[in-house]
Amino acid sequence: MVSYIKISLSAGRQGVTRVGIDKKIVKSVAFLSRIELDEKELEIYSRQLASIVSYINKLKEIDTKTVPPTSHPMAALKNVFRKDILKKSLELDDVLKNAPSKEGDSFKVPQIIECK
Amino acid sequence: MNTTYETVIGLEVHLQLRTETKVFCGCSTKFGSRPNSQTCPVCLGFPGSLPVLNEKAFLYSIKAALALNCAIQSLVKFDRKNYYYPDLPKNFQISQYDMPLSYNGSLEITSGGDRKRVRIKRIHLEEDAGKLTHPAKASYSLVDFNRAGMPLLEIVTEPDISSPQEAYDYLTALKAILQYLRISDCDMEKGSLRCDANASIRKSGEKKLGVKVEVKNMNSFRWVREALQYEADRQVSLLEAKENIIQETRLWDAGKMATISMRSKEEAQDYRYFPEPDLVPFMVEKTIIEEIRKALPELPEARTNRFVKDYSLSEYDAKILTSQIDLADYFEECAKQYENKKTIANWITCDIMAQMNIKNSGIIELGVLSKNLIGLLEMIDSQEISGKTAKDVLIEMIETKKNAYEIVESKGLLQISDRERIDQIIKNVLSKNGKSVNDYKNGKKNAMTFLVGQVMRQTQGKANPSIVNEILKKHLAE
Amino acid sequence: MQEPYLLTAHELQAKIGKDEISPSKILESLFKRIGDLDKRIKAFVRLNEECILKIPENKKGKLYGIPVLVKDNICVKDEETTCGSKILKGFKPPYDATVIKRLKDEGAIPIGKANMDEFAFGSSCETSCYGPTKNPWDLERIPGGSSGGSAAAIASDETILALGSDTGGSIRQPASLCGVVGLKPTYGRVSRYGLIAFASSLDQIGPITKDVQDAALMMNTIAGYDEMDSTSVDIAVPDYTRSLTKDIKGLRIGVPKEYFIEGIDKEVESSVKKAVFLLKDLGATIVEISLPHTQYAVSTYYIVAPAEASSNLARFDGVQYGFRFENASDLIDMYIKTRSKGFGNEAKRRILLGTYCLSTGYYDAYYLKAQKVRTKIKEDFDNAFKNCDCIITPTSPTAAFKIGEKMDDPLSMYLSDIFTISANLAGIPAISIPCGFTKGNLPIGLQILAKPFDEETLFRAAYTFEQSTGFHRENPKL
Incomplete structure (x- = not known):
């Protein structure tokens, strides 16, 4: 096993572990995902997600305290680099041809309003 | 009343690495090109594209980490930081979360005559975002992704800095080191070096940290100092008035010379970090670390000491000369050609640096070749010109790129010693x-x-x- | 002469080699077939009839003149690629996926795009924004998914070869339900560059074909290291057609006891058991093995896959390509309206589930936990392969179900992937081949799994079985 040091960034993920899902959580998860749900959808998704979540809670049965996580099926694969060699960029036309909205050489987006 | 307060500051520096190509694709990192002309499916985050790590960016990061006395993680992984913003092509940034490239470093600085050790919490590698512009009066923004995917090193200190001046001195020392490593332009104007700060205050002697305010949008070291001073004063007056300090992000407005609250959205950020599945882990072999460590250049502090010792310069002069690698190199080139090192040092630290300031340029762009400066000094020595004339000749040299003799000759400035x-x-x-x-x-x-x-x-x-x-x-x- | 559309790639190759048929004749024959049938089957979302004007000149290519139908989540340069989603309507990638480049380089002809579940989220091909594809064996039933269009087109002889992608069974399950051959290669065997990602650590592109030999042919072209994909593995690609022997003497075949339990359809169970006896008769040794964590595979998958998907699909925001909701009041409004109107119900469901599993407070309980269980599932296979060379299971617990039957019950839909998911979690290769029919004349599929990078054993076992049975030669009555 390779040893490594975990450096915490800030409070946040560490500590509290929660399970379960309800409408309030679905609502906040939807905003995080930039998806809006009307009342009816919220109802349906909350019910369906609750049933899925209760199914996946099955994993709690397994003791995994000493098990390392697999984030990658090919564990042996390491240090895949490319050399710092210039490659041709796309033609500007190809960059912008799919753009729903553009101005000059740039993509155009609606104004950003930080205050909500 | 009359409580004294101390300021607690942590700095977060973002440094663009000077590689030929971006961190995960082969697009150029050149500055100032036509918008979106240096992009490809990878840095645009087009569906189906995948990142492949630039080896040089990785090695440069290790180099920086070692120069800042950091420990290097033996197994490095990348993570996705998820948030929506139009300058972020994939709406996630490839960054490093809980296993950064390096950690536990430090930088010794001199501030107000005192030595101080600033601890560096972590240094990690990530990709830069694109650039948004907001045309005046328009109700829209424009996005240029040329900068998206540039290799970016994030250098985070512990909250060890106790005054705005110390922050300034830390940044100056850090920049000098990074320049010595030749891994970045360190040019704040081009955005290749950027700095955010966290500042809080507490009553002197207290252990507990105060409420932290993040300050952004400071595009020079001077503004960092000013913004932090403003922020410290603001926070002290809030406490004196028995008001609360709010944990928030504030932007420095150089026009108003004040920090302005950037009212953030109600929702707390939740970046949902998880391991980037499109990249494999990276093992950093001890032998590679040792190789890079051995190849580290002489750093500013060591060079200062050597200048004092080898050239009998004052520590003051030596510090000024070594504060910029090009300047130090220039001095040493001159020193090879001329006996009186103190004279060279005087000319560089006074007249030449004055011109650099006026022209806002580095020594190389100033265009005075070392042999030409020495030519000028030799004309003084041989009494062909006076020291006073020489100062005028130097300015002429900068303007015309001619050598001293040509200028003296053509302007008939030769001194009469007959x-x-x-x-x-x-x-x-x-x-x-x-x-x-x-x-x-x-x-x-x-x-x-x-x-x-x-x-x-x-x-x-x-x-x-x-x-x-x-x-x-x-x-x-x- | 037999209609060209009825032939396999290897049969057509032989005829092309002898100048008995030309690529344009093959295309004409296919276009007629598609014109006659696809109104009913709806396997195609786009047919590129212009490809007949651009027959490749490279007659030496390994797949010269052979038509290939491409799943709609694989980028073909300048051809609309939408993942069966409204949100990508109109998107024409400016580049070819690596597999497409390789196929084109070998003279193969991409003829169009195959229908699929939206972003490959589904096991029935019903979540496509273009409406469901029908199973050629029974037009009231689903063809399986997500590569339902590819499998249905192979089964109905509307294409010669097809590409699919497999994240949890999306090649094998539709192959099984349509009575054709589908291979999910080892993770890292085929480049993912240009495959619009669903779950990056699980996705693989693979062939869907009329017989095992065609699958081997296709793998000879698409497999291999790609410098554009960090997760592709640099291991030499053998000539897979050399594994097409009818000899499995001494082959040790594992049968997991956990796969023949309640919930599995009796006809499926008996077909697969018959297949096991046949393989034994052909010289294989059958051993009982155990994959104890099988019962946790679906849970693990439905955390890992949606989590990665929620991040991969964040980029669909209306900024650079695809659908954008016009008249949004501001940026966040545009994001929300674009995504809410652009994604279908199943895509939203998975994005919500994935975001939930990654968010603060839930990460450890779900995502991290699932990654750990993934380790256990992988270890199960490592242990099993100490006693056997390959493993046999049913591909799907049931034959094709009725359109609409499971649409309102996502969980029961998810459970139909129960036998295929583990291979993706463990990264191992697996193939589905026809092994019989139900009394209602619906195809049943047999899954064979092997060690990483041992596709050769899969081909050897599958070819031997196929050649000894001939189920692959059965055609639906259309």
């Missing part, structure tokens, strides 16, 4: 200014100054002043 000729001119002056001669002999010593001035006037200032003095004194004594 004793016989000077003797004749003096005799001539004395004969026309009998009154002054008498004044001098009657004890009015400043008549001498007048007479020297007359000689200089006759020679358009080219007469060697020490010879003029010497001969004049001889005649007046007669």
